[in-house]
Amino acid sequence: MPVDGAGLTLLAMLLPFAGAALAPVLTARLGHNAAWLLALVPGFAFVHFAGFLPEVADGRAVTGGYAWVPSLDLTFSWFLDGLSLTFALLITGIGTLIVLYSGGYMKGHPQQGRFFSFILMFMGSMLGVVVADSFLMLFVFWELTSITSFLLIGFDHAREASRRAALQALVVTGGGGLLLLAGLFFLWDMSGVTRLSLLVHGGDVLRESPFYAAALLLVLGGAFTKSAQFPFHFWLPNAMEAPTPVSAYLHSATMVKAGVYLLMRLNPVMGATPAWELLLPLFGGVTLMVGGLLAVRQTDLKLMLAYTTVASLGLLVMLTGFGSPYAVEAAVLYLVAHSMFKGALFMVAGLIDHESGTRDVTRLGGLRKAMPVTFAAAVLAALSMAGLPPFFGFLAKEEIYAALAGGDPRAILFTAVAVAGNALMFAVAFAVALKPFLGPEVKTPKHAHEGPALLWLGPAVLALSGLAAAVLSGLSHRYVSSPMASAVAGEAETVTIGLAPHIGVPLALSVLTIAIGVGLYLSLASVRGGVARLLELVGPGPDRGFDAFIRGLVRLSFRVTRVVQDGRLDVYVTATFILLAVVLLVPPFIYGELPAMPAWPADVGFHQLTFFVIAIIGLVAVLMAGDRLTAIVSLGIQGFAVAVIFLLFGAPDLSFTQFMVETLSVVILALVMTRLRLSPSDHRPPRQLVVDGSIAIACGLGFALLLLKTTQLSFDTALTDFFNAYSKVIAHGANVVNVIIVDFRGTDTLGEISVVMITGLAILALIRIRIAPVPPVTAAVVSPVEPAKPPSKKRAAKEGKA
Structure with a gap:
């Protein structure tokens, strides 16, 4: 496909989102007449896609797009054949008429600009679903249709019925979207491709796969919820709470047919089976x-x-x-x-x-x-x-x-x-x-x-x-x-x-x-009465079942939360470290991956052993400390000893970082502890000491075994060679460590800085807490046997003047 044609197709796909951004501004200036201008957005897309009719009618498909993550075969690409082109023409053609209709229907509404914005966002999302070639694009636009339809159905958000209908549609179609995501992963694994244009010519690969049944059920789950198939049909009539332009567009011509589109798209490779x-x-x-x-x-x-x-x-x-x-x-x-x-x-x-x-x-x-x-x-x-x-x-x-x-x-x-x-x-x-x-x-x-x-x-x-x-x-x-x-x-x-x-x-x-x-x-009146009587015999339908399901889910969530989130920080920390110990210790014993015991190095000098001993002394000082401030300072001894060890073994950059971290940690913790005026020591019963100590030893042993096993493996220099080769060329930095932190791992570093900032803000808020002193009790004690007498009128008058 020519480059200019690809550019126009991409413009036709993205223009509705641009129109959605401009709609509030244009409506504020032009009122309902903005509809004539905004209708040019889907009108242009309709004309562009109509230009492919002769080519597609001759049996050719139009494909194009741009590579996103080539190593994973992820692309922003489109695939236009007879099926997707027809849907694209319906979406843009009817969409043009709907925009014009909305201009008259919503005339005078204070939020008409917002409505235009939502309807155009939905138009772009639905257009993306039907022309998407890659699985990733299909899923992203699929979920965007659920989100934008939620905004449109709940447009009149002041009414409870609108809010309920919007949430119901989002829950049903969003849940189906998750099923579709799992189904797409199955299709990727079964076929080895991530594009629909390649999948539809895959022959019997999917039908012959042992995972065909699982993939089929997942795909049907996504399609049936989107296209309102029984028993998921109830959300579509409830969505009539939306303004009529939404009903005419989403729930008759476009969105509800997304599930049908998916089934039709997969019919060549998943159909013709029992x-x-x-x-x-x-x-x-x-x-x-x-x-x-x-x-x-x-x-x-x-x-x-x-x-x-x-x-x-x-x-x-x-x-x-x-x-x-x-x-x-x-x-x-x-x-x-x-x-x-x-x-x-x-x-x-x-x-x-x-x-x-x-x-x-x-x-x-x-x-x-x-x-x-x-x-x-x-x-x-x-x-x-x-x-x-x-x-x-x-x-x-x-x-x-x-x-x-x-x-x-x-x-x-x-x-x-x-x-x-x-x-x-x-x-x-x-x-x-x-x-x-x-x-x-x-x-x-x-x-x-x-x-x-x-x-x-x-x-x-x-x-x-x-x-x-x-x-x-x-x-x-x-x-x-x-x-x-x-x-x-x-x-x-x-x-x-x-x-x-x-x-x-x-x-x-x-x-x-x-x-x-x-x-x-x-005989419509009689038929209407007969159906009403029939439904009374059947009883509550799926709509009420949905409400019961949501109520049950809320109750279950509340009870589970009460058990696993009881509000005690010590329980959370204990559970976290127990899980960490299990993860570190269980796999090596199960799979026989325990490291060999290392031999004592012969070239260890006295000065190196000295700092190991200092680290051990710091550990003993932490355990024997009488108050928390002493424990914090003693903890810093270990950090400084480790920093010196890094320096002695040829890692000055890492050693400098360790010095800075330990210094700041000790200073900040000491300041916090002095401001909080906490108890001078941490008293725990012997049973709790045994439990906490066992967990700590298990975690330490797990990390020690992991490090020993890692150091005994052959060293892979791939990353080292990569950083040495490209640090100067790409990042223009001679210090490889700095380049790794700032450029290659820039996002990771930003995340760490954000964590430190949030922690600092939390500490600041904590140390600013002031507990109000309890006022002394001055009220007279009333006898529990003899009730207090009410004050006399003269006394009450005096107290009132006072």
Whole structure:
């Protein structure tokens, strides 16, 4: 790929984050009109990625990036094939409309700039997920989507419901992200590669690995939590507490499809196994039915659409893992169609709420004349969602039934599930699109009227796009559907379905779906009551289970903390040194790595032995000291003796450092002890002395054995040669020790300085503590038998004057 092209791709990926930084400033100056300027950010990215359509349609992939840590094969790289390019176009294209829609929807909001910033940060994060090539990039952007969605869902943080929904989404999707991280490590270990562009052409390496099952479960954990599969579906409807632009963007067109994207991406190398074709259809089918049933129960427009989004995600997962010839093509078509019609309907729901003051479908009616453009966009989007011609949703439904229909029990079961789920979504689509607009006019909290262009432009464009994509299906399949299906299948696929009637089982199933959907729509109130009664029989769902889980986790954490963090410093220090002794002593004895006893060196001089004796005398003085100040000074004797030993054995720099450290330590500790006025001696019972002494001896023995073993190994001069060769060349320093401390280990040195600074501040705070003296007790002692008499009125008056 040309360098200039790589630079533009990198700019398209990073520009949303730059726009997020500028959004508050632009909004403060331009108000809601800043939306027109900020929409240029995703608009530029959309145009840039659309330029790759011809290249990808010809079967070529676009890769590029920059090396980050070459030794570990970690790169900031991207991979654009039919799958990732389609997602990139959906994210940037719908994102452009969402930014414009947000300008009208959030007009006058004091935090509109913050909202623009959050939505653009999310856009950049989601774009990074779908175009990332390296595993590291994928995970980082994956977690960024969870963080930014947390900020968007909890945007109205003054309301408890918003805060709860945001925390719930973060816990569920963040926990799934940790599972995905473990899964990516498995994939790295199993395949030996860290790039998706290499992994998807890895053949059967993953399927044949003994760790395939573990990797599959971990990947499914990340995908199912992100894409709201049962039983993790509950967080998505609760996320409707976010402003409607968030619902239209995150929870219909982009973020919730991240899990589906991951499954589609890994289908060529992890699919076509019994586990894959069992788990995905099973969980997907259950999610489809649960989402559809819960959708018809709702009366809030956003919740109705949210639960149908859950159902649609289940349908996509079911198709991705079904394994029939047309299943991948059906999943691709439905994913694109769903992004267009669901994004449009969510914006319609927000527009109705914005202009009428309510989202309750039972309190709406007769808005057709007041909001004609909104009504038209709603009907067009609903026709696509219902799978009626001539819309792209019709092509998707036909392909779905062509993929699922069959004579075996498995095919019959999942075909029935698909028909039932699609019929439920049919009823909800027209309930959202028709009931608020048709019938007699209902008085609403606000005088309803058509919204500004910023509000109806997005749903109108998306609804018409669903029509244009079907009418121009040849072009749609050439540049979008076929390349995407090929990427998901791992081999060349050609999507050919058009609007011409297809006489056969798929068409018959479509007619059956329409008939059932019409019946459900006409009896929606009765169906809603029946589902409500069914849920009462089932009992509490996963949403309440989540609350119970969090309460139990908090209680468990509290009890564990009470045991392991009892607040006693002596317990913490004792446990730490016991663990240190175990780590130092147990492995050498278990693995037979004890050092050989060293021979007494023959060339040790009298002056050298003298300082060893001085160190021993200092140790005895510490143990025999009558007060703590004497023990501190005696401890310094050992430090100075060791410093002299370093000097005698040819390490003057180390010796100088030891002198400085010991001097400062003795002075500082002495000053602290004199200011704190602590007890003059440290009295401990004999039993405690034995325990502490044993732990100290064990730690000392462990370090002695470790040092002896280390010195008996052959000396590796690799680091020595490296520092000698590059200290002058790279760091321009002749003193190798100084260069190591300041340059090669600069971060480590900074950390040590920070520790010393924090310790100094803590000591300063400690010595400034002043314990207030207890005032003398002057109150009269009251007899416990005879209660004190209240003062007389004259006495009380005198005390009051005083």
